[in-house]
Amino acid sequence: MNAKHALIAVLFLCGFVFSGCGSVAISVIKKPTAGKSDEAFIPERRADIPGNILKKKIQPYTHQAPEGPIIVFEGYSYVYLNKDCGRTDSCILRTLSLREEKYALPPTETDSTFYSTLGTVExxxxxxxxxxxxVVQFVRGRKWDTVERPDGTYARFVYWEEKEFVPMPVGYSFPVQVLPRSEKRDEQGNIIPAHVLILPSGSYIDQKAHYPGYKKGVxxxxxxxxxxxxxxxxxxxxxMTAxxxxxxxxxxxxxxxxxxxxxFTQQKMRQIGDxxxxxxxQ
Structure with missing residues (x-):
């Protein structure tokens, strides 16, 4: 992600204040084979959600930033109702909300459209x-690069992977009238956020970059x-440790x-469903 994409992401975060939600997708995955690119096909979603969670679809919209339009093309909100509070002795807590918005940033001279997801918790x-x-955010998964060999097959270079859920740092946002209790901000939660912002790394293709011995485009x-x-x-x-x-x-x-x-075959990003x-x- 280059400086322009980073700036647009910051503008996107600073330009909105959300209450929460989230989403679950189901899809059929076609396993990549030699000579073909990674593919993920997405059929319709289904509502596999517990009874205490309310789910609502977010309508797509566009946010006009100075660097170009930020397109939110898909989103869902989840609201957890703490009905079974006696089990966890937590009846003071009423709701946990998470808003998940999948968005696209405009391309640059070297990079394709940047795709990622913004999660906002309340x-x-x-x-x-x-x-x-x-609130603690956990993540598992991987980040990897795919490049094309001269013979038309593809190679994958994984540079981050976690097979099990691990805690991840999150960002905090405060209303103007509220000040943090401490200037020291860490993931242990020694300050009380109004919202928790979660911005996982995004996906794009750098048309000019290349690995030695491979075709241009990463x-x-x-x-x-x-x-x-x-x-x-x-x-x-x-x-506490992780x-x-x-x-x-x-x-x-x-x-x-x-x-x-x-x-690479369709020359576009595909969203992973399930x-x-x-x-x-994989």
Whole structure:
């Protein structure tokens, strides 16, 4: 992602304040073979969601930024209703919301259109006691480059991969009238965010870049399965390792995904549908 794409992403984050949601997609995945590019085919979605979660589709829209239009082409919102609060002794918590918006940034002179997903998390609590809870974002998946050999076959170079869910840092956003309790911001949650912003890496093809011995053009692909969980804040009274965070019992989690693979045959990005199946068979 070059400087222009980074700037547009920042403008996109700063230009909107969301309440939350998320989405789950189901698709059939065609496993790539020698001589063909990575492919992911997407049939219709289905509503595989628990009874305590409300799902709503977001209408596509375009945000006009100085550098060009940012197109939100798909999105879903999830709202978790904490009806079974007695089980987790968390009846102060009312809702956990996650809004997932898949968007495209305009191309540059060297890069194709940039595809990624913005996740925004919000939660509500009785008596304004949001500080009694913390949100942790988990991710598993991979980032990889695909390049074309001179003979027309393709090679894959994986440069990040996690087979199991691991905690990831998140960004925080505050309303103007609220100041953080501490200037030290870390993923342990020692400040109370109004919103949690999650922006996984995106996918695009750099037409001018190349690996030695391969044709020009490097496709940057991403496949992330994400899990947004909310916990009692008392669990985070001390500095914790990633393994310790993973072992905590959440009140609730919302799963969603972000993944785009470049199809050299069609010369366009394809969205990954069933992320769990894709990661299991690739």
């Amino acid at each position: 939660w509500t609590a009785a008596d304004g006691r949001k500080e009694d809870f913390r 496709a940057h692909n991403t496949a992330f399965q994400l899990k947004t969980c909310i916990y009692k804040a008392e669990y985070f009274s001390k500095k 393994d310790e965070v993973t072992q905590l019992e959440p009140i609730a989690c919302i799963e969603w995904s972000s993944g785009f693979v470049y199809d 992320m769990n199946s894709f990661l299991s068979h």
